Amino acid sequence: MAVTDEIREALGVPELRGLWEAAREALSSSQPTFRLELPDDATRTAVGELYGRPMWGEGTRISVSKLDDALRNRFGVGLSQVVEVLHGSVAEAEPAAEEADELLPVLDEHGLAGTSWAAPWLRWVRQYGRVGEAELVGIVHAAARVLAAMALSEPPRSWTSRASLAGRIGFPHSLDDGTTLSRVVLKAAALAQGAESPGNERDRRSLWERCGVAPDGVSATVLTWALPVSGDDAWSAGVRSRTELGLPAHLTHLDLGAAPERLVPEGSVIAVCEHPRVLEAAIREALHHPVICLSGLPSTAARALLERLSADGAVLRVHADFDWPGIAAALTAQRHGTVPWRMSGDDYRSALDRASRDRTDLPTLVGAPVPTPWDPQLADLMTTAARAIEEEHALQPLLDDLRRGL
Structure with missing residues (x-):
């Protein structure tokens, strides 16, 4: 039907x-x-x-x-x-000329009036936004200040928390879920991104993050070991003390916001892995080569850290599971300055051979294939072999690299 x-x-x-x-x-x-x-x-x-x-x-x-x-x-x-x-079709009334004149200059103050989403967003705010006439100008003004600070047209390179973003307009809770301001801002973000309006908490979080806004400053973390921080400040000393104690450091957006402008010396070589088992093994074997663990698809904190390190001139080498989520994680990391490490078709074939020699049962590769632009034959080999290889099955070669230095 x-x-x-x-x-x-x-x-x-x-x-x-x-x-x-x-x-x-x-x-x-x-x-x-x-x-x-x-x-x-x-x-x-x-x-x-x-x-x-x-x-x-x-x-x-x-x-x-x-x-x-x-x-x-x-x-x-x-x-x-x-x-x-x-x-039959509805002929929606166009906003009155005086209304347009009243609201478009508010967006123009922040360079937003000429965007493709501005006019349909203003129509939506009037019609569906549940904003009273007396509040309309104030809400649009507040929303424009927030939207001007968001990454609406380009992928974000840094993230700020919703509370910090709301604090810029003087009301720290104004972007909490369910508020009028968060509703109208998310609608503008959806229009700007060409996405559906979010209908649940997961979709709202995803849309915020796509626009460079983290739900908060502490829930997204990135696991690190032996970062070669170079500052003589208390923050850098704290990271170094964790390494001296043989302990990793979990960094949040709040941590990164408190960090010095430069984190590491130019040319620092840092390994990036997907599985925590790799970082744990490096610590247990007292390998002081710097390691960052993504723990799956990189969190906003992980992406922010990679951006900071790349800007410092660090050399970032990424390895992930040989499965489609792992390839997706490596691709995401590449967008933030990393280059593949033991992620070629030959490396996959060698891992298959080791598993066969050691009589290791490998799980079936499931899911939709993901391209591997750094080595197109890798995706073809993975599709043909139909076996997934987690990092812990390739652990020894990775540790040997860390021992020698990448």
């Missing part, structure tokens, strides 16, 4: 006819809410089940944005599409 047929069958019932007529009028006039008459119990029941709350009395006020959310959550389509299927 086509989507339009499903919409007509589920939503084109007589009890909802008044709802769609009123909604169409609200959409065409860009009204955020509308009054709906509820003449009988059947109408109250049908509207209440769709809207998500019981209906009482002879009438109620319906929020356009809440109705749109209810439709998307239950049917996967928005209000405009439903109304178009049931009653």
Whole structure:
């Protein structure tokens, strides 16, 4: 059954006819809410089940944005599409000239008025943003200050926490989940990124991170060992003391924010691995070669650290599991300044041979293939052999490299 047929069958019932007529009028006039008459119990029941709350009395006020959310959550389509299927296309009113003049200069102050997403975002804020007229200019102004500090058009090279970003406009909790400001900022970010509006916590976190904003300054960490920090400050001394004690250092965004501008001397060679087992083995064997562990796909803290070290002129060599998530992790690390280390097709073939010789059972390679641009034959070999090789199965050659020095 086509989507339009499903919409007509589920939503084109007589009890909802008044709802769609009123909604169409609200959409065409860009009204955020509308009054709906509820003449009988059947109408109250049908509207209440769709809207998500019981209906009482002879009438109620319906929020356009809440109705749109209810439709998307239950049917996967928005209000405009439903109304178009049931009653024809909606001619949405353009913002009044004086409104445009009032709001566009606010965006222009921050260099945002000429972006492709500015006009549709302002229309969305008026229509679906649940922002009162009296608050509109203030919310757009605050949102513009936040958006100007985000990475909307290019991949981020550094990350700031939401609390720090909110603090720039004087309200540390204004970007917490559920606030008006966070809602309208995320909508602008989604439009700028060409992404769907986030519908859950995971999607919201992902969108924030894509724009250079970490949920907080402490939850994302990166595991390090023997970083050759060169400063004579207390922060550098603290990292060195962890190494002297034979202990790794977990660094967060808060740690990196407190670090000196230069972390390591130019030319420092640092190994980057995916699996914590590699870093642990280096510590146990008293190898003082610097190691950074990604622990899977690099966190924002790991990516920020790699960016800092690359800017210092460090040489970063990355190794990961020979499986598709490992290849994805290596690719992500490459975007932040690393080069592959024992990640060629020949290295994969050698690891297969060692496993065969040692009678090691290797897991089946699963998932969609990921390109290996540094050595295209690697992806072909992995696809053909269909075996995954974790770093701990290639541990000895990696430790030998660390012992000799990369």
